[in-house]
Amino acid sequence: MEHYIGIMSGTSLDGIDAVLVVTDGQSIELKGCANAPIDAPLRERLLALAGGGAVTAREWGELDAALGQAYADITRQLLADTGLNATEVRAIGCHGQTVWHQPDAKLPFSLQLGDGNRIAALTGIPTVTDFRRKDMALGGQGAPLVPAFHQRVLAHPERLRIVVNIGGIANITVLAPERPVLGYDVGPGNMLMDAWCRRHTGAPYDRNAALARQGQVLPGLLAHLMAEPWLALPPPKSTGRELFNDVWLDARLAGDDAVADVQATLTEFTAAAIAQQAQAWPTGELLVCGGGGHNPLLMERLAALLPGWRAATTTEAGVDMDAMEAMAFAWLAHQTLHRLPGSLPEATGARRPAVLGALHFPD
Structure with a gap:
């Protein structure tokens, strides 16, 4: 050792x-x-x-x-x-x-x-x-590189596990028994939420989802965000600030949306993009690591969008999510x-x- x-x-x-x-x-x-x-x-x-x-x-x-x-x-x-x-x-x-x-x-x-x-x-x-x-x-x-490590520390011989790293970008690793490991970026993680919060409150992120909880999800905006063509590309794929940035977001806003409503919608966007990929698999465990695991609203929405799944953090599975x-x-x-x-x-x-x-x- x-x-x-x-x-x-x-x-x-x-x-x-x-x-x-x-x-x-x-x-x-x-x-x-x-x-x-x-x-x-x-x-x-x-x-x-x-x-x-x-x-x-x-x-x-x-x-x-x-x-x-x-x-x-x-x-x-x-x-x-x-x-x-x-x-x-x-x-x-x-x-x-x-x-x-x-x-x-x-x-x-x-x-x-x-x-x-x-x-x-x-x-x-x-x-x-x-x-x-x-x-x-x-x-x-060149990304994601963490799936090999996820396989080493979290693969289960009998149980489907999807590991979701929610940093600035969200990426998933699918650990299915007796199948090759699959891993790819799925879209923005905290990046857009953090940027919007910083722009309108000065805070670096939405602590405890306090701002998002004050708002309501805007269905039209959510549909516009989910229509991004990159999301429909097959893996392997990876992305970053080059695509999901302030310019990308501003082009999709109506201009008069309430700050809290946009924050709530961005939180739902991150959850929906992740859940959309997990739904392609039989129910199993969704294990979250990275800063997104500290967002209580995001964790609640992942659990709600994936009924039958066990949504938890990797800490609960034995590997510190941070x-x-x-x-x-x-x-x-x-x-x-x-x-x-x-x-x-x-x-x-x-x-x-x-x-x-x-x-x-x-x-």
Whole structure:
């Protein structure tokens, strides 16, 4: 068993999560967690970049370095909290911050910022980054990458389980006994809800769905949102802020809708897009991880839209819902160092499984 650190900052840009695990690749145990907000000015610059804003080479380099510094800082915080020495950690697996994901272009690519050289140099720990582009070079979407980890920690020999990661984007992993794993993005998770709440209240997200509970779902708007052609595409597929952003939402609003009604409708949109995919399968367990698991209205709506299903969080199934993605990238770092595949072609559409990531040494 070896110690690994996993670092994740997702499309929600709501903070950085870091975990310490011990794993042999087959079993994995969570030993510690740390989280930190992204500095507000840095967050605003990243939001502008991910929204398609123009950026100079200098600004690009500054953002890459600033994120590398932030990832190194949270690693050192985690080591201090757990009392572990850097020399006892085999490697860091750092997802980086996605600023553009374009899997369906003539030359597909995905860009994550966060200088792995800086992380390795400042922590003294070998660091694996750039997990997505090898899969894309092999014809895959480069996403989602967590289904292989979901299979490792949550597959049940007799029970259908659909794992739903609700971060900025929502993605599902279908774990059906004696069938290949299936995984793909299903649409916006918290991204549009957070953006609308931030625009109208200044709060980063709708805590306890307080704003959404004040409103009513607008059937016409919901139908307009659900008519997005991307939702009907077959997997493999992945998406991000490049599609589901403020411009996309504003083009579908009437202009005079009440703020709370729009928030309620966006919550229902996320739930309906997820439920639509789950309904294609026999009833089973829907296990939610990520920030969406803390939205009580979203959880209620998932349960209501999927009668006969058991809707719960992955925490209830034994894997911390807040640590899940960071744990996945710690496990992916293990796979890389042991030259083992980290991707599932069934999920990404790549021609074959591959060893993922670029390895940066501290010396």
